[in-house]
Amino acid sequence: MKDAAQNPFNITKAVDFSDQEIHDYWVDMPTGDSFSSMAKPTSPMPMLIVGGKGSGKTHLMRYFSYPLQRIRHGRDLLEGIRRDGYIGIYLRCGGLNSARFRGKGQPDEKWDDVFAYYMELWLSQLVLGTALDAVGEMPEVLSREPNIVRDLLSLVDLREHTSPKSLWDLNLLLRGLQKELDVAVNNSGMTGKLPVHITVTRGDLIFGIPKVFAANLSPFRDCLFLYLLDEFENLSEVQQRYIQTLIRERQNPCSFKIGARTYGIRTLKTYSADEENKEGSEFEVLPLDTILRANDRYQEFAKRLVAKRLAEFNRVPSNVETLNSMAQSLDKHFEEFEKSPFGRSETAFVTDKYVGRDRPYFKTLRQNLEKGLDADAARGLSVPDEIEKAIALLRCPEFPLLEKVNIFIFYREWSKCHNLQKAAKEIADDCRAFLAGTLKHGRYQTVLEYFRADLLAQLLRETDQRQRYVGLTTFVEISSGFPRNLLIILKHIFAWATFNGEFPFRGTPISIRSQQAGVLEASEWFYRDSRMIGRQGQHVMDGINRLGTLFRGIRFSEKPSECSCCTFSSDLSRCTDVARRVVDLADKWSLLINVGGQRDRNTERVDAKYQLNPMLAPRWDLAIYRRGVLALTPEEIDAAFNPEHAGKFDEFAEKRIARMAAPFFGHARRPLGGLPPERTQSLFADGDYD
């Protein structure tokens, strides 16, 4: 066991790991859906591995890199590479400092060539160094070396440089050329000159070295040279265009895996007659977080990831079996509320807290009914005594959750202008029958089933309690296919538990309050971390804030129209360009998660559907499980996401929430008795309950 004050979840970025740690912390998907089968490292078809921050791109790509193959295969390295069918050459584009290759008074075309040449030299050294490291000691190399060097030198314009005699010399030559280029690039701003003599034709070495090695050395005969270019988003559009050209002009035995943030692919254009690469023809895409999110074994995988962290932290050897068994027992390390029929133990605090005084939701109901009575907007009630009678019928003191169900249904009836006395009696009958177990179907169960989480959330808020985001399963759900988000949540929970004097994962479960504090802190971190820089970033955050506020308003209204409201759909084609762009940016920055299409119930049109990233749910006390979908009009989307229309947002939001608020439920302030029953859509038909 390491120092208890240390936190096993402290490192959350793969880039901070050593090769050994990448190996040690590697966890695969449960059988059948291995990462290899997703990323297909032996496939010659290039692949873009895209995903939001923390989706695991770097860990995955480094796992396929040669240093990791070396760790995995140990002494049987060459045999291991042969079995793998590939050798991985990993490069972080972030390390390039790509901004050096622009401006400084030099024309763009010149920079394009210089950048291409620089990449050629760098990747050549990487591939040459990697291959030599793998086979350097083999007698076959010694005998074939002159031929290989000769073949490779035919690709390089040596000029005044001495002809290298060995592969190591050749690598030194390439390094020297790169250094010369570095000096020229770094000084061009001061000298105003960029004296570069390009010695290699684009792609000649990148594709040539693997080809010559495969032709001459048996271990590489059927081996794919896999270039793993990570952090692609750090390259400018023209620089990406060069890589896209390499992808298009790819030659055997080479292929590419390109790792990029969702927003990071700036172009698919190439320099090959300005053609654009096409998905399916020139490359395929692995949308990592989307795939993880959709995988029904993501929970299992995520828990194994946690188990692995703990095993490494405690220096406990782990194999697949021990890891599985650890993963299965992890839930017990998190304190949870005891589950009981009708939520009795989860809501016991209400019974304790409000001894001898009215519960807050009845207080609010009474105030609403009094207002309704004054405005003649409470059909069936004509004198204050009748209010008390109705309230008495809705009480169910032992089960506060059922009281909330009763009140919710009562509000629904009220919004439909039904007779409230009659409604209260029917609800009371239903409640009694439900408790007795004689009511098996109908609205009572349905409300409880669909709105349980919302009603519990309301109950907590009304009684000044924190929302309950607790339990490992909940945290995995919140992470939504971003393993790093899970680690960050656990990092904060672990820190809170330690601060609170607990011994997380050693003995008693982590307390609910440590979990609540940790998840809230993680949510705040995510909110801050996801901020894009600049004005557009501000527009995105403003839009997200408005959306969160709207969802919260709905969830905590008297008669929420949607259950677990954290998703919206809309016909974005009818929105302004600005709003569309802001929504798109929010999606690319993973603040919104694209969850497919939603069929509009009136027009059959398929609208875009987005969920607010569950990492943000604690910020607005929202649900993390997606159920109901709020259909927003294009005007509402504009008001939320287009800064020029933002002035209308409050009005839209108020109008929408007013439809869910007593005593008028969005009706004009005139007697409800005079109105026909509201034409409401079915309470559940408008939801998406996947």
Next chain:
Amino acid sequence: MEELVRSLMAKIKTLNETLWEQRAREPNVNEWLDNFAISDTNPPDERVHALFLLSNFMYFGSIQIRELLKALYRDLYRYPIMEGIRRANHDTLDSAVIGPSFEAERRATRFLGAGNPSESGCHLLYYFRQENALSKDLFIHTHEIFTRVGGLGALQLRYPNVTRYIFIDDFCGSGEQGVSYLRDLVEDIRRLKPKVFIGYYVLFATTSGISRIRNETAVNAATAIYELDSTFKCFSVESRYFQAPVPTGIDRVFCRQMCDRYGRTMVDAPHVLGFEDSELLVGFHHNTPDNTLPIIWFDGAAGPPWKPIFRRYPKIEW
């Protein structure tokens, strides 16, 4: 108020994780808060005010102290000497000139702890030597400054070639202890060697304390790495802790009264808000100075039962 407690606790947690060397976890904080009266329904609440004070506590852990010791040597000792060497050599940048001259100056220097060998100033010398890779020979005890001719005769300097005596200290609060320790000693040295350089270098000092050393002793230089001006005095009008925006529910006057009331049960006037009412909120890895509010460090050893949050080890001497 609940939200304020939550945010103060969150701040304390962060401080505890990052700077306080895990010395104040929630159970320790709660135990300390139990010293204070439970709030009735009306604010102000003593515990919230105590929490607020704690959230502003400035703690310097082992790493920070070691870094400050490096800064002390570099900024207060090394750079000024090198500056002098350069000035004396036509602003030379030649390391072949500066290096040996500095080495000669260093060989003619002796570092001493200010105060009793059992006190923290001396305790830090070990780390000071480690961090700055200094030879053991450069360090002496105070009694080694002098010797007597023939063992019993007149007082004389034991190392006549020494041109600099540097007294190192960790903290100078009111300056009282520094003055009483240094005044006679410095005069005795200077009487025997009028042109000797005597420096008093301290990690932390209040502005008034370090001024007293300058004014009431014959040292050539008295300087602190980290000077605490009057804004560090907790309840002064210009106190940095009560500058707007002060959280709602936090009141400076109430806070002072609370500390004063408890302080009176712990120590005598005029020290109820820390030695000579310094009203500081400072603590170190190796100890908490008595200039800090007693509610922070008092351990109930000679007074009412009290659980400290950052204990002070030596017994109070006033």
